[in-house]
Amino acid sequence: MINAKGYAAHSKTDALQPWEFERREVGADDVLIDILYCGICHSDIHQVRSEWGPAIYPIVPGHEIVGRITAVGANVSKFKVGELAGIGCMVNSCQHCDSCDHGQEQFCDNKQTVWTYNSRDKDGSVTYGGYSNKIVCDQHFVLHVSDKLDLKGVAPLLCAGITTYSPLRKWKVGKGHKVGVLGLGGLGHMAVKFAVSFGAEVTMLSTSPSKEADAKRLGAHKFVLTKDPEQVKSLDRYFDFIIDTVSAPHDYNRYLQMLKTDGVQICVGLPPEPLSIAGNSLMRGNRVLTASSIGGIPETQEMLDYCAEHNITSDIELIDIKDVNTAYERVLKSDVKYRFVIDLATL
Amino acid sequence: MINAKGYAAHSKTDALQPWEFERREVGADDVLIDILYCGICHSDIHQVRSEWGPAIYPIVPGHEIVGRITAVGANVSKFKVGELAGIGCMVNSCQHCDSCDHGQEQFCDNKQTVWTYNSRDKDGSVTYGGYSNKIVCDQHFVLHVSDKLDLKGVAPLLCAGITTYSPLRKWKVGKGHKVGVLGLGGLGHMAVKFAVSFGAEVTMLSTSPSKEADAKRLGAHKFVLTKDPEQVKSLDRYFDFIIDTVSAPHDYNRYLQMLKTDGVQICVGLPPEPLSIAGNSLMRGNRVLTASSIGGIPETQEMLDYCAEHNITSDIELIDIKDVNTAYERVLKSDVKYRFVIDLATL
Numbered sequence: 001m002i003n004a005k006g007y008a009a010h011s012k013t014d015a016l017q018p019w020e021f022e023r024r025e026v027g028a029d030d031v032l033i034d035i036l037y038c039g040i041c042h043s044d045i046h047q048v049r050s051e052w053g054p055a056i057y058p059i060v061p062g063h064e065i066v067g068r069i070t071a072v073g074a075n076v077s078k079f080k081v082g083e084l085a086g087i088g089c090m091v092n093s094c095q096h097c098d099s100c101d102h103g104q105e106q107f108c109d110n111k112q113t114v115w116t117y118n119s120r121d122k123d124g125s126v127t128y129g130g131y132s133n134k135i136v137c138d139q140h141f142v143l144h145v146s147d148k149l150d151l152k153g154v155a156p157l158l159c160a161g162i163t164t165y166s167p168l169r170k171w172k173v174g175k176g177h178k179v180g181v182l183g184l185g186g187l188g189h190m191a192v193k194f195a196v197s198f199g200a201e202v203t204m205l206s207t208s209p210s211k212e213a214d215a216k217r218l219g220a221h222k223f224v225l226t227k228d229p230e231q232v233k234s235l236d237r238y239f240d241f242i243i244d245t246v247s248a249p250h251d252y253n254r255y256l257q258m259l260k261t262d263g264v265q266i267c268v269g270l271p272p273e274p275l276s277i278a279g280n281s282l283m284r285g286n287r288v289l290t291a292s293s294i295g296g297i298p299e300t301q302e303m304l305d306y307c308a309e310h311n312i313t314s315d316i317e318l319i320d321i322k323d324v325n326t327a328y329e330r331v332l333k334s335d336v337k338y339r340f341v342i343d344l345a346t347l
Numbered sequence: 348m349i350n351a352k353g354y355a356a357h358s359k360t361d362a363l364q365p366w367e368f369e370r371r372e373v374g375a376d377d378v379l380i381d382i383l384y385c386g387i388c389h390s391d392i393h394q395v396r397s398e399w400g401p402a403i404y405p406i407v408p409g410h411e412i413v414g415r416i417t418a419v420g421a422n423v424s425k426f427k428v429g430e431l432a433g434i435g436c437m438v439n440s441c442q443h444c445d446s447c448d449h450g451q452e453q454f455c456d457n458k459q460t461v462w463t464y465n466s467r468d469k470d471g472s473v474t475y476g477g478y479s480n481k482i483v484c485d486q487h488f489v490l491h492v493s494d495k496l497d498l499k500g501v502a503p504l505l506c507a508g509i510t511t512y513s514p515l516r517k518w519k520v521g522k523g524h525k526v527g528v529l530g531l532g533g534l535g536h537m538a539v540k541f542a543v544s545f546g547a548e549v550t551m552l553s554t555s556p557s558k559e560a561d562a563k564r565l566g567a568h569k570f571v572l573t574k575d576p577e578q579v580k581s582l583d584r585y586f587d588f589i590i591d592t593v594s595a596p597h598d599y600n601r602y603l604q605m606l607k608t609d610g611v612q613i614c615v616g617l618p619p620e621p622l623s624i625a626g627n628s629l630m631r632g633n634r635v636l637t638a639s640s641i642g643g644i645p646e647t648q649e650m651l652d653y654c655a656e657h658n659i660t661s662d663i664e665l666i667d668i669k670d671v672n673t674a675y676e677r678v679l680k681s682d683v684k685y686r687f688v689i690d691l692a693t694l
Binding site for chain 2: 167170285
């Protein structure tokens with residue numbers, strides 16, 4: 001077994017603290033990665049605190065992982081020792097169903113998607129995430145990472161990046177489209193960068209006037225204060241797409257009404273409470289409401305390659321791992337621009 | 348002015364009764380149609396009874412109209428006297444906005460869509476519908492009707508037909524797709540006919556075992572009783588599309604769960620109450636919820652031409668106009684296969 005160090009929570013009320021544990025040996029299809037950086041996703045906090053159902057403790061969170069490969073198994077052809085690599089939200093799946101065959105491992109038909117942490121692998125072992133110095137993973141779920149980009153800013157691409165890239169690609173967002181991005185956080189700031197890069201006119205929709213300068217710096221063409229009824233009114237039937245990154249309850253009908261005929265509201269954050277949707281919000285203009293969850297492995301690779309080619313990374317604040325609990329408190333106050341990334345050299 | 352006869356309600360509690368009124372003169376862009384048949388749409392009942400807001404009384408309902416042209420204005424090039432013609436839900440719009448220019452007059456950007464009855468035309472006059480012997484209409488909103496089809500069964504195509512045809516075309520439903528049709532009524536039976544004609548595998552989803560034989564006769568390949576949990580369970584992630592024709596409140600999440608990854612639920616009927624949608628119903632499988640309202644004039648013509656080519660009409664029960672009030676009571680009990688059509692020769 002491989003000795004690993006990390007930070008773990010041991011119950012839903014515990015702070016994260018140093019923990020030593022074992023990773024499995026490097027199997028024939030596995031790679032071993034020395035983790036360099038790991039992003040902090042809001043979902044880490046939900047899971048550490050058992051807010052999405054009971055967690056498997058001890059829990060080592062983290063699914064925005066970049067590092068360097070230090071060993072490969074006998075069957076590994078995809079990677080060589082010394083290469084940079086990334087791991088996102090998944091580390092396994094059945095690998096032979098229709099969804100897996102079509103690169104949608106997150107929707108494995110056999111319900112065998114194995115999440116990077118707080119999940120059970122196919123052998124029954126518990127998965128541990130990226131707040132750690134090492135990780136062993138089946139090569140299929142490991143991504144190539146370019147050395148052209150600042151690695152620290154690459155880590156959040158593995159979740160926040162693919163989560164926004166995937167629906168923008170599915171719906172073919174690009175030149176000539178007007179896109180509204182609702183909420184400027186980890187997901188929102190990536191949605192702005194991608195939509196701008198794809199050629200769309202991008203409007204940041206925010207409740208906070210203080211975000212205007214940053215939205216513009218990230219590339220947004222317009223900024224609309226959603227607390228101002230006049231500004232909101234000017235957006236009646238304005239957008240082709242809205243990327244809704246807000247996971248707190250909010251009025252979906254208000255934003256659906258900003259869509260043109262055939263417009264699409266894509267939720268990448270969702271509250272636990274059911275959405276209340278007026279039939280007319282959809283019927284008037286044949287509008288579309290959808291949601292999108294991460295993206296499959298081939299598309300994640302496509303996204304990383306696109307980012308390398310277009311010099312796109314996440315805006316981050318680098319922290320030492322001892323500050324992870326403070327970082328959590330700041331995430332909950334939306335006090336981060338726009339993703340905390342842990343420097344695992346500090347472990 | 349042109350003297351017309353029809354059936355009208357004079358208050359929201361009145362039965363429909365004979366009424367004589369005037370239509371406008373045939374203007375330069377108008378055609379005059381002698382109405383032969385008019386379908387009864389459930390929305391006629393809602394409007395006659397002021398269930399969708401206060402109606403403009405007297406109200407002459409009817410927006411599934413076929414007849415023969417008996418006069419044309421000086422500018423009319425699209426029609427000749429003696430030709431068959433149809434009118435659906437709209438009789439006017441601004442005719443120069445982006446939506447109108449793109450054949451989506453039902454979503455006129457200037458909010459000048461004029462409905463066939465219970466609406467005000469651009470000159471302020473009230474519109475009266477097809478429970479009448481004559482109608483005058485701008486040629487742009489008049490459709491060519493083939494003499495190859497049984498005219499009685501063509502009338503409901505002008506609303507029930509286009510309402511189901513349009514979203515099936517928008518979403519490119521065809522060979523290789525699995526389509527569920529929820530509810531077997533006026534809309535549902537047309538959805539089955541079109542989806543089958545487009546090459547999809549069609550499953551009728553119904554609460555009533557008595558509908559199985561008819562669903563199969565209409566072309567449905569499968570029938571699933573939605574009251575049977577075992578049968579419902581077999582549909583987990585089964586469909587590419589669901590056409591939801593039910594306007595009574597029901598559990599949308601149950602049907603969303605029947606959709607594959609990227610599957611689409613298209614509502615062509617909607618309850619007045621807001622829909623309660625669990626975020627996960629959309630997020631799992633990146634599913635899509637949408638609604639669709641009738642269709643524009645060019646697409647309505649395309650649908651009529653398609654029906655003429657493929658011998659598609661609505662299944663109807665022909666009634667005398669004196670029986671319209673009885674027909675309304677039967678519509679409310681879903682006791683019609685599948686559309687009442689009024690023979691205006693009986694007026």
